[in-house]
Amino acid sequence: MGTGLNQGFHLADYTIFVGVLGISLSIGLYHAVTGGRQRTTKEFLMADRRMKTVPVALSILVSFVSGILVLGTPAEMYTHGTQLFMRTVGYCVACVLSGLLFVPLFFYLKVTSSFEYLEQRYDSKVLKLIGTTSMLIGNMFYMGLVIYAPATALEAATGFNVWASVVASGVIATIYTALGGLKAVIWTDVFQAGVMVTGMLVIVIKGVIEVGGLERMWNINKEGGRLIFFNFDPDPTQRLSFWSAVFGGTFSTLSIFGIGQTSVQRFCTLPTLAQAKRAVYLNIPFLIIVNILSSLVGLVIYAHYADVKCDPLRSKAINNANQLVPYYVIDVLNVPGLPGAFLAVLFSGALSSLSSSLNSAVAVTWQDILRYFFTETSERNRALINKFLVVFYGLLGISMAFIARLLGGHVLWASLSFAGATMGPTLGIFLLGALVPFANSKGAICGILVSSGFSLWLSIGAFVVRPHRSTLPTSTEGCSSQFNASEFTENFRENLTQFFSGNLSQFGHKQLSLESSTKMNLVDFSGTSDGTASGLGRSAHSSEIHSFLGLTKMYEISFLWYCAIGCLMAMLIGTFVSLITKSEGERKTDPHLLIPVFYHICCCLPKHKREKMLRTKFIRSGLSETSGKEHQSNLDLKADGLPIDIASAKDEDLAEQDSGFKDDKLSTSVESVETTNTINTNF
Numbered sequence: 001m002g003t004g005l006n007q008g009f010h011l012a013d014y015t016i017f018v019g020v021l022g023i024s025l026s027i028g029l030y031h032a033v034t035g036g037r038q039r040t041t042k043e044f045l046m047a048d049r050r051m052k053t054v055p056v057a058l059s060i061l062v063s064f065v066s067g068i069l070v071l072g073t074p075a076e077m078y079t080h081g082t083q084l085f086m087r088t089v090g091y092c093v094a095c096v097l098s099g100l101l102f103v104p105l106f107f108y109l110k111v112t113s114s115f116e117y118l119e120q121r122y123d124s125k126v127l128k129l130i131g132t133t134s135m136l137i138g139n140m141f142y143m144g145l146v147i148y149a150p151a152t153a154l155e156a157a158t159g160f161n162v163w164a165s166v167v168a169s170g171v172i173a174t175i176y177t178a179l180g181g182l183k184a185v186i187w188t189d190v191f192q193a194g195v196m197v198t199g200m201l202v203i204v205i206k207g208v209i210e211v212g213g214l215e216r217m218w219n220i221n222k223e224g225g226r227l228i229f230f231n232f233d234p235d236p237t238q239r240l241s242f243w244s245a246v247f248g249g250t251f252s253t254l255s256i257f258g259i260g261q262t263s264v265q266r267f268c269t270l271p272t273l274a275q276a277k278r279a280v281y282l283n284i285p286f287l288i289i290v291n292i293l294s295s296l297v298g299l300v301i302y303a304h305y306a307d308v309k310c311d312p313l314r315s316k317a318i319n320n321a322n323q324l325v326p327y328y329v330i331d332v333l334n335v336p337g338l339p340g341a342f343l344a345v346l347f348s349g350a351l352s353s354l355s356s357s358l359n360s361a362v363a364v365t366w367q368d369i370l371r372y373f374f375t376e377t378s379e380r381n382r383a384l385i386n387k388f389l390v391v392f393y394g395l396l397g398i399s400m401a402f403i404a405r406l407l408g409g410h411v412l413w414a415s416l417s418f419a420g421a422t423m424g425p426t427l428g429i430f431l432l433g434a435l436v437p438f439a440n441s442k443g444a445i446c447g448i449l450v451s452s453g454f455s456l457w458l459s460i461g462a463f464v465v466r467p468h469r470s471t472l473p474t475s476t477e478g479c480s481s482q483f484n485a486s487e488f489t490e491n492f493r494e495n496l497t498q499f500f501s502g503n504l505s506q507f508g509h510k511q512l513s514l515e516s517s518t519k520m521n522l523v524d525f526s527g528t529s530d531g532t533a534s535g536l537g538r539s540a541h542s543s544e545i546h547s548f549l550g551l552t553k554m555y556e557i558s559f560l561w562y563c564a565i566g567c568l569m570a571m572l573i574g575t576f577v578s579l580i581t582k583s584e585g586e587r588k589t590d591p592h593l594l595i596p597v598f599y600h601i602c603c604c605l606p607k608h609k610r611e612k613m614l615r616t617k618f619i620r621s622g623l624s625e626t627s628g629k630e631h632q633s634n635l636d637l638k639a640d641g642l643p644i645d646i647a648s649a650k651d652e653d654l655a656e657q658d659s660g661f662k663d664d665k666l667s668t669s670v671e672s673v674e675t676t677n678t679i680n681t682n683f
Contacts, residue, residue: 010336010337010339010340011336012336012337012340013336013337013338013339013340013341013343014340015340016337016340016341016343016344017340017343017344017347019344020192020195020344020347020348021168021172021347023191024172024176024188024191024192024348024351025172025175025176027176027180027184027187027188027191028175028176028177028178028179028180028184028188029176029179029180030180030184031179031180031181031183031184031187032179032180032184038179038180038181038183038383038387039379039380039383040379040380040382040383041366041379041382041383041386043181043183043383044181044182044383044386044387045112045181045182045265045359045362045363045366045367045386046112046182046265046268046269047181047182047183047186047269048269049110049268049269049270049271050269050271051183051186051266051269051270052270052275053270053275053278053279053282054190054279054282055186055187055189055190056186056266056267056269056270056275056279057278057279057280057282057283057286058189058190058193058286059185059186059189059190059266059352059356060257060262060263060266060267060279060280060283061189061193061283061286061287061290062189062192062193062196062348062349062352062353062356063189063262063263063266063352063353063356064253064256064257064283064287065193065196065290065349065352065353066146066349066350066352066353067146067149067150067346067347067349067350067353068145068146068149068150068349069290069294069349070150070196070200070294070325070345070346070349071149071150071322071324071325071326071346072322073291073294073295073297073298074294074295074297074298074301074324074325075298075321075322075324075325076298077226077295077297077298077299077301077302078226078298078301078302078321078324079313079321079471079472080239080240080471080472081225081226081227081228081472082226082227082228082229082295082299083228083229083231083240083241083242083245084240084245085229085245085291085295086229086230086242086245086246086249087245087246087248087249087253087291087560088249088287088288088291088292089245089246089249090245090246090247090248090249090250090251090252090253091249091250091253091283091284091287091288091291092284092287092288093246093250094249094250094251094252094253094254094256094257094258095253095257095280095281095283095284095287096281096284097250097254097258098254098257098258098263098280099277099280099281100277101258101434101595101597102258102259102264102430102434102595103267103273103276103277103280104273104277105117105434105593105595106264106267106268107267107268107273107276108273108592109592109593110268111264111268112265112268112363112366112367113132113261113265113363113364113367113368114259114260114261114264114265115128115131115132115135115261115364115368116128116367116368117430117433117593118131118429118430118433118444120590120593121433121434121589121590121593122433122439122440122441122444123441123587124441124444124445126441126445127429127441127444127445127448128368129368129369130445130448130449131426131429131448132364132365132368132369134422134426134452135261135361135364135422135426136361136364136365138422138423139357139360139361140361140393140396140397140400141400142353142357143354143357143358143361143393143396143397143400143401144397144398144399144400144401144403144404145400145401145404146349146350146353146354146357147165147166147169147170147350147354147397147398147400147401148166148400148401148404149322150165150346150347150349150350151165151166151169151401160343165347166398166401166402167398168347169347169350169351169354170354170394170395170397170398170401171394171398172351173350173351173354173355173358173394174358174390174391174393174394174395174397176188176355177355177358177359177390177394178387178390178391178394179387181359182265182266182269182359185355185356185358185359186266186269188351188352188355189352189355189356192348192349192351192352193348193352195344195345195348196290196345196348196349196352197289197290197293198341199341199342199344199345199348200290200293200294200297200345201293202338202341203297203300203325203329203333203338203341203342204293204296204297204300206333206335206338207297207300207301207303207304207328207332207333208300210304210332210333211300211303211304211307212307216303217299217300217303218299220302220303220306220307221299221302221303221306223306224302224306224472224473224474225472225473226299226302226472228240229242230242236557236558236561237553237556237557237558238558239558240558240560241558244558244560244561245560247561247564248558248560248561248562248563248564249560250564251424251427251563251564251567252423252424252560252563254427255423255424255426255427255563255567257280257283258427258430259426259427259430261360261363261364262356262357262360263280265359265360265363266279267279267280297325298324301324301325301328304328304332305328305474306474306475308478309475309476309477309478309479310475310476310477310478310479311474311475311476311479312324312327312331313474314474314476315476315479325342326342326346329342354397357393357397358390358393358394358397359390361389361393362386362389362390362393365389366382366385366386366389370385370389421452421455421456421458421459421562421566422452422455422566423563423566424451424455424562424563424564424565424566424567424569424570425447425448425451425452425455425566425567425569425570426448426570427563427566427567427570428447428448428451428566428567428568428569428570428571428574429444429447429448429570429571429574431567431571432444432447432570432571432574432575433593434593434594434595435571435594435595435597436571436574436575436578437589437594438578438579438582438589439574439575439578440578440581440582440586442577442578442581443573443574443575443576443577443578443579443581444574444578446573446574446577447569447570447571447572447573447574447577448570448574450569450570450573451565451566451567451569451570451573452566452570454565454566454569455562455565455566455569458554458555458557458562458565459562461552461554461555462555462556462557462559464555465552465555
């Protein structure tokens with residue numbers, strides 16, 4: 001065990017922690033008083049579409065990497081081994097597919113909300129509102145979750161007051177998002193990405209040194225059966241396998257990097273397609289680094305407690321696997337600066353995810369719903385309305401965190417179940433529209449509703465039945481001589497309490513048992529790095545075995561398959577319904593709303609062969625051969641990443657302002673497509 005059990009929170013810890021919060025807030029203040037001062041909706045929501053590649057890439061990364069992942073991935077490595085690490089392969093595949101297929105699709109539509117595509121493609125406001133509503137509901141739950149999950153883990157393992165944590169992270173993120181807009185969010189994300197990577201790297205390095213070196217750490221994990229990478233069992237009821245990790249990771253990440261509002265909004269802030277693609281592709285090495293570091297944290301923690309033969313989970317020192325990292329930092333690495341650095345890592349994850357969710361929710365709410373009611377409002381007042389929306393959603397997120405605190409795991413389980421149930425089907429209707437030219441709104445609506453219902457039923461069933469999910473073995477032989485957990489944390493708890501109550505000069509002592517501080521049943525996210533619902537409500541050391549017969553066998557399906565199942569079901573149902581409801585009078589699909597799959601697949605063919613194939617495709621779709629040539633020409637220009645023609649961009653901005661954000665039902669006629677081509681060929 002660590003030797004510095006009574007060291008408490010040092011000045012270095014306070015400095016690091018407060019410094020991170022202060023810098024995050026100051027970035028928002030800086031962008032509130034510089035540049036255009038966030039006086040237009042275009043600047044506030046889209047950063048004037050003039051951002052740089054690397055900051056946008058890092059912002060996309062940390063929007064995906066929350067405090068839940070920082071806590072959940074090490075817990076997964078500790079309790080179930082490294083099989084989930086193979087999701088990294090799926091992450092990389094999804095980034096490639098997103099950059100190749102979805103980035104060009106969204107970039108040249110110049111969307112603010114990704115759901116604008118649904119209205120253009122299916123000519124249906126109803127479908128757009130279904131997507132918008134599901135996103136906002138899921139986002140509302142998620143905002144509360146990213147504040148609440150790290151707060152509960154910190155409270156249980158270190159005594160960090162959960163109310164102070166929730167309010168501090170919620171208020172700070174809301175302030176800098178409301179003041180600085182998307183620019184502030186992106187640049188704050190860049191800073192917080194550095195904090196998170198540095199913090200995890202310090203923990204890994206210090207932990208490896210404590211355990212006796214990298215080789216010894218690796219050997220302990222090998223002996224403990226933690227190094228599991230290639231379980232090729234095709235059984236979908238296996239909790240984790242190579243196939244579920246890779247394919248499940250691909251689908252779930254594609255729904256985030258490819259069509260997720262947070263990602264789409266960010267890569268559309270870049271001036272050229274080449275930069276937008278590069279921002280997505282840069283996440284491949286970024287994700288690999290983050291996943292390696294977070295996995296190593298879990299392996300280091302296991303190596304230490306396996307070496308001393310005292311599992312803090314089985315010894316009841318902590319109640320939940322997601323408390324492992326903060327407990328380990330205070331127990332073993334309690335040297336001046338490290339506890340504060342870890343708090344900074346967790347808060348950075350919470351702040352980055354929360355601010356991204358706030359900005360995305362505001363963009364969708366304004367672009368898809370509210371702008372139609374403020375057609376005569378000045379541009380400055382529209383921007384002000386968006387800022388008030390940030391405050392509204394910020395308060396809503398804090399409220400959801402408090403509700404989760406009061407009601408326990410059920411609210412968290414409901415939020416994750418809803419997110420999991422809608423993520424796959426939403427991806428499905430985007431792919432349906434982009435890949436199936438004859439798909440219509442009837443098919444898409446049926447597809448998303450039926451598949452969402454099925455996915456939600458699957459999530460509910462898995463939660464109620466709770467299929468057997470045993471953990472890997474650990475030892476408690478060395479726990480008899482260890483200190484009591486409540487004695488370990490009492491001084492540290494008091495220091496934190498005094499700090500946040502403003503009494504830095506008086507550090508008292510207070511008896512507070514770990515059990516009394518965590519009376520509510522904390523939710524275990526160790527089942528997955530992103531808090532998927534299948535890991536909820538189960539103890540990390542559960543050994544209960546269930547027998548499954550008939551229909552309940554479906555509830556054993558791994559949570560990693562949920563997104564893929566929802567996506568494929570939505571596409572199949574949508575295709576079938578579109579076929580049987582197709583009418584002769586339906587308009588032809590605008591080729592700019594389709595993904596030219598064969599053009600990309602056959603990239604090794606000579607150019608004239610691909611041109612012929614593309615022209616044939618559009619002729620069969622009922623469009624002219626000229627349109628096919630123009631679209632192929634646009635694809636070549638897109639690949640060059642040429643900047644927007646200044647005059648065309650200016651005309652586009654003037655047209656947008658002149659419309660006053662009126663009810664601009666998006667025309668998809670061939671005539672409007674030809675007009676759009678004039679602008680697109682300038683890229």
